[in-house]
Amino acid sequence: xxxxxxxxxxxxxxxxxxxxxxxxxxxxxxxxxxxxxxxxxxxxxxxxxxxxxxxxxxxxxxxxxxxxxxxxxxxxxxxxxxxxxxxxxxxxxxxxxxxxxxxxxxxxxxxxxxxxxxxxxxxxxxxxxxxxxxxxxxxxxxxxxxxxxxxxxxxxxxxxxxxxxxxxx
Numbered sequence: 001x002x003x004x005x006x007x008x009x010x011x012x013x014x015x016x017x018x019x020x021x022x023x024x025x026x027x028x029x030x031x032x033x034x035x036x037x038x039x040x041x042x043x044x045x046x047x048x049x050x051x052x053x054x055x056x057x058x059x060x061x062x063x064x065x066x067x068x069x070x071x072x073x074x075x076x077x078x079x080x081x082x083x084x085x086x087x088x089x090x091x092x093x094x095x096x097x098x099x100x101x102x103x104x105x106x107x108x109x110x111x112x113x114x115x116x117x118x119x120x121x122x123x124x125x126x127x128x129x130x131x132x133x134x135x136x137x138x139x140x141x142x143x144x145x146x147x148x149x150x151x152x153x154x155x156x157x158x159x160x161x162x163x164x165x166x167x168x169x
Contacts, residue, residue, distance in 0.1 A: 006158055014038045014151065015061060025147070030139035032147040035062055036110055039076050040103050041152040043083035045159065051080030070117030075110040082106070099152050104145035111137035 014034035025031055035058045043051030059073030066072075083102060115133040119126050 003158075003162055006155075010151070010155055011038060011058065011061070014058075015065065018062070018065065025143070027139040027143045028135060030136055030143060032144045033107055033110065033140055034147075034151065035059070035072070035076060036079060036107055037103055037144055037148045037151045038155075039080045040083050040099065040106055040148070041155045043080045044099070044102075044152075044156075046084055048081040048084040051082075051084035052077040053080070055080035070114060070121060072110075072114070074117070075113035078113060079106045079110060082109070096149055099148050100145040103148040104141045107141035107144045108137050111140055 014037070017034045018031070021031055039051065039055045039058055042054045046054075055076030055078070056073045059071060059076040062072040062076075083106065086102065111133060115129055115137075118124055118129050
């Protein structure tokens with residue numbers, strides 16, 4: 001029960017942080033993608049299905065706060081699945097650098113998927129989308145990867161303690 005409260009509370013906090021811009025939290029007007037960071041933190045030790053499901057749920061929550069067209073659920077689902085696959089293949093270790101690099105790469109992927117969705121909608125100029133995409137993707141990747149430990153390490157520590165308690169009982 002407490003685990004669900006921590007999960008729910010951390011997701012709500014990340015949703016609220018999407019609306020907040022504190023000094024030093026943005027680059028070129030772009031802030032961290034807190035939900036992306038949460039999905040990566042969740043997916044690192046879970047199955048691809050669990051990662052994708054978390055991405056879909058958080059993406060739909062973000063769509064509910066912003067605009068559903070184009071959706072954030074698709075890109076966050078892909079991130080959740082790929083992050084889980086990276087860990088399952090043991091391509092990564094869990095440390096500060098690895099998590100920051102995963103978040104950096106996944107932030108670029110999220111913005112790429114979002115840009116493709118905008119292009120496929122067909123109501124905007126493709127050159128304008130790609131010009132804006134380059135700025136947003138790089139800024140989002142840098143800022144999100146720098147802030148990733150703020151979300152990852154407390155949640156990871158909580159989940160490790162919970163797993164340890166389950167093994168002892």
